[in-house]
Amino acid sequence: MPWVEFVNVVKRFSDVTAVNNVSFSIEKHDFFTLLGPSGCGKTTTLRLIAGLEIPDDGKIFIADQDVTYKLPKERNVAMVFQNYALYPHMTVRENISYPLVVRKIPKGEIEKRVRFVAESLQISQLLDRYPQQISGGQQQRVALARAMIQTPTVFLLDEPLSNLDAKLRLEARSFLKHLYTELGTAVVYVTHDQAEAMALSTKIAVMDNGCIKQIGSPKEIYNEPANIFVASFIGNPPMNIIPCKISDRHFLVGEQRLQLPIPLTELEEDAYLGIRPENIQIVTAQGDLRAQIFVIEPLGVETIITFNVDSFQLKCLAFEDDIPYKPGDMIWIRFRRDKIHIFDKDGNRIQGSETCDSH
Amino acid sequence: MKDPKRLSKIISYIILAPILAFFVAPILWLLVTPFSLRPSLFISISKPTLNNFIRVFQNKTAINAFKNSVIISVGVVLLVTICALFAAYVLSRHYFKGRDILLYILVLFSSIVTGVAAMVPIFMLNLRLGLIDKELGVILTIAGGMLPTSIFILKDFFDSIPRSFEEAALVDGSSPLQIMFKIFLPLSSKGIIVIAMLVFAQSWSNFLIPFILLRTHTKYPVSIAIYTFFTEVGVPDIGMISAYALLYTAPVIVMYFLVERKFGFSFYGGIKG
Amino acid sequence: MQKKYLIGKKAVVLLLIPALILISIFLIFPAIWVLKLGMTNETLTGIKAREPDFVGFENFLRIFSDRFFYNALRISLLFVFGSAIVGQAGLGMILALLTYRKSRRLRTTVQSIVILAWIIPEVVVAYLWIAFLDKDFGTLNVTLSWFGFEKVNWFYNHPILTIVLFNTWRGTAYSMLLFSAALETIPPSYLETADIIGTSAWRKFKDIVLPNIKSYIFTDLILITLWTFNVFTPYLLTGGGPAFKTELLPIYIYRNAFRYFKIGYGSAISTVVLLINLLLAIFYITLSRRKRT
Ligand SMILES: Nc1ncnc2c1ncn2[C@@H]1O[C@H](COP(=O)(O)OP(=O)(O)O)[C@@H](O)[C@H]1O
């Protein structure tokens, strides 16, 4: 049996369907991330697990128990809210121990556990301060501590890094990944940041508009996106998606004919070609497509080069130190043969590089 | 480049000065006269004395009226604060059918039914209920009038407290009562104190309701007592009345400025109308 | 349906009931009952106090031919126009502009003084003004005489001006605070841009400030009109006199109901005032709703 399971869960808010027939299962060792743009229903999904919302349809199981209509406190979950929800009228110590206090755990035991989590989160020196008196990063750790002290069946984290500034966020992310190994139980994590999802998760569910578009490991999501939505949501810069026609076993990109035969014959006319920026190369000899350089943005390690092909704009990532071109130059580009994705006209992936490769 | 700015500054001071003098003069009189040995209607600073205050404390009517004012105000504060707290909590945290209509009706009636416009039916209502010349009638009437505004202000305040605090407590395993007493009330204590203070100041200052509902001199609150003092036949005792007025005004000023210092203007508007 | 867990249906009802009962009995009921009272010839003393007759719209018809009513209505309108719209809003705007972008200290001082006039209990305020305007010894006349002016009997010779001045003094704080807050909502960069272009003060006010605080001004005007219309304090200053020259509608109601004990007729006038309040309130609520969406 899975540790947490959603079966055809639906949640509506008057006229909005925030969660639309969602099913997934999470194992006890999973770091499960709900990833998607703002407003796609991630928080609602998390709140459904916590019991802060009751589904209109479907079932929810936690640790083999049907908890669909159970109260939050009967579910034994711990949640970190997006704004942390640290009680401003309690000290850090009181905040952390609150879940144990309301469960009437003996004082000595509480004291011991507070000391333990405070130490493992490196916030021992803050215990007697008030939440307003500590920094955002520290607040986030206190919120984590309040969750960790409970030995819950599952941890729920709602965009815990989104309130931190960029530098702190990277640090906190590493720390969170390290922490996960100590938690020893499933984590459900909500974020709109694909890099966070990739870095932390064992399993990602990409959501859009209340529906799950794909579930898989970060690798699967990255390498075999099930549709254009997932493909263009993951990666930075995201995957280039080029609308094209297929005729005579070749792609037509605008006026140009891609110098790459495809092995499938039953393809429809209209399709999309997907290629990640790092899989495009600028070549001196004749390549796949003719392109004109639009801008070059050096970022240190890598350089983003944007070019126009016909009426489309593609981005490519180059890792050389010197780019011997300037905007306006006409160049040839080449796609890495084993990294091409083909999507049908509804946006679903019909073929990846696997078959292309065999050609 | 500094000159034009300085000029505009000087001009604005020149306009401000007479306006401020206009506002200050009557207030200054209130601050000065009670301490004056030979009080007059002009702002005159003669030898300072506390004699006028001593005479207030020797005046049985004055002291008794203070007691009555305290009874009325404390009664109104307790009634309004508790009722408004309950109602605002529900209105802020719970959606039910008809809530918006209820709110609309409350806004509407609270702004049209002023004590002044409705003094006749209010008097008749108290008459029929046997509440004429009773403090309870005054308390209930003032409380009914102040409740809607107090509810709105509290509801706005509660709305500004993120729900996630209560939800976090819920996930952490609290019962509804624990949430109420350990999380919600401590978080909203500021707003509740503000409401209590504003309600106190307002009911303490109220003139019209006790004026039309009370008959017996021994039941008069300070507002009516002062009115009878200065409309009495004969020569009014300026020193005593002004000292009494200052004592009566002081708590109101203290409360408003406490609220203002802590929470700013946003709380004023509605309730002081 | 959602959020079942926080409070149950029963608790909702229990928590709402005390407030609703109080409000229904002491606020809503009187406003509706006044209609019925206005259709009787009820009095406080005599036979009609026991068994008032139903007289239909007689009282309301009488209002239209009551010259004291017209007098009170006229004075109320003058009072509202003079003290609220011109006095409070005008002076409030002037004060808000004079303290806008000035030092914090100046603003706090000005605001505190004006607010004091607003919060002092009305009885005290009335007494202060009786002293302030006293013909022979009052601060105003004494000060004026220093500058060589004649002493003026304010209450007797300029009764309406007196209560208008008084009420301007009393209520300017609200408009000033609202306008000050409104001015704060204008992003400083708007005015700084104008400064760089070199706009004159008047054009800055007309082109940048005014359009940005227009909705606040409307709100303010409606609210202070409503409030000023329902002010009773001048009664404490003048008792409505001399010769009914400061008899505002509320004072006229008071005279009918509590001096002549004509409850029925007083109720009819109350009804008229409540209806005017209703119009203003609906106007206000509609406006503030539109602003929100
Ligand atoms: N309590 C609520 N009432 C009404 N609509 C809601 C409520 N909570 C969420 N929604 C709506 O449901 C959708 C999903 O919201 P949410 O789960 O918060 O998205 P996310 O966390 O992915 O940004 C949004 O359209 C949002 O407006």
Ligand SMILES: [Mg+2]
């Ligand atoms: Mg969210």
